[in-house]
Amino acid sequence: xxxxxxxxxxxxxxxxxxxxxxxxxxxxxxxxxxxxxxxxxxxxxxxxxxxxxxxxxxxxxxxxxxxxxxxxxxxxxxxxxxxxxxxxxxxxxxxxxxxxxxxxxxxxxxxxxxxxxxxxxxxxxxxxxxxxxxxxxxxxxxxxxxxxxxxx
Ligand code: RBF
Numbered sequence: 001x002x003x004x005x006x007x008x009x010x011x012x013x014x015x016x017x018x019x020x021x022x023x024x025x026x027x028x029x030x031x032x033x034x035x036x037x038x039x040x041x042x043x044x045x046x047x048x049x050x051x052x053x054x055x056x057x058x059x060x061x062x063x064x065x066x067x068x069x070x071x072x073x074x075x076x077x078x079x080x081x082x083x084x085x086x087x088x089x090x091x092x093x094x095x096x097x098x099x100x101x102x103x104x105x106x107x108x109x110x111x112x113x114x115x116x117x118x119x120x121x122x123x124x125x126x127x128x129x130x131x132x133x134x135x136x137x138x139x140x141x142x143x144x145x146x147x148x149x150x151x152x
Contacts, residue, residue, distance in 0.1 A: 008141040011045065011148040018049035019143060020068030024079035026057040030121075033128040034078045034114065037136025038143075045144055058092050058115060062099040069107050074143050078114045078136075080124045093117035110146045114139045 019042060023035050035052075042050060051072060055064040058079030065075045077100060083089040096115055104111035116135065118124040127133045 008138075009145050009148070011141075011144040013042075013046040013144055013147075014151065015046060015048050017047060017074070017147055018051065018072045019047055020065070020072035020075045021050060021052045022061050022064035022068065022075065022077040023052065023054050024056070024058045024061055024077075025054060027080035027082065027121075027124065030080045030116070030124050030128045031078050033125075033130070034080075034116075034136035034139070037128075037130050037134060038076055038078070038114075038140045041137050041140035042143070045140070047144075058096050061096055061115065062103060065100065065103055065111060069103065069109055069111075072109070074110045074112070074147055075103075076112045076114050076139050076143055078139075079116070080128075081115065081117045082121055082124060083117075083119050089117070110143070110150065112139050112143050112146075 023031050051068055053064045053068055058081050061077040061079050065077050069075055081089055081093045100111050116124050116127050127135045
């Protein structure tokens with residue numbers, strides 16, 4: 001099942017493409033579900049060069065992405081921000097999204113929006129679960145499609 005409102009192109013990956021994955025340790029069970037699906041779908045599509053870096057929380061996704069971006073063609077940052085009792089949720093989700101976009105523009109390299117921002121854990125699990133919305137697979141497909149477009 002997927003809620004995506006479009007079909008991804010089938011892309012033949014160039015084995016020279018190098019993809020950096022930045023994983024947040026906060027909500028690690030959900031982030032790991034996303035990461036395994038990302039890696040699985042990249043590998044099935046022929047990607048061989050994957051570099052993974054772990055960071056403490058979603059706030060540090062930008063620092064992790066900055067470390068990898070010069071040696072990678074594309075970055076997939078993976079984090080899960082769940083609304084709590086304070087305004088931390090809004091602060092993190094908005095500033096990290098903005099920071100990742102700035103990084104993408106400054107480096108002229110694609111950065112996938114792999115940050116889930118949800119009201120509760122159940123919503124995040126539904127999005128990460130490969131038998132439900134499987135956003136990890138979608139992140140991998142988006143990565144391949146945008147790399148194919150840029151290399152066309
Ligand atoms: N990091 C996440 O990846 N997801 C969260 O839901 C999350 N919630 C946080 C809530 C609070 C109150 C704090 C202080 C931190 C939270 N973090 C979360 C960690 C944050 O991204 C970062 O790692 C730390 O603030 C250290 O810079």
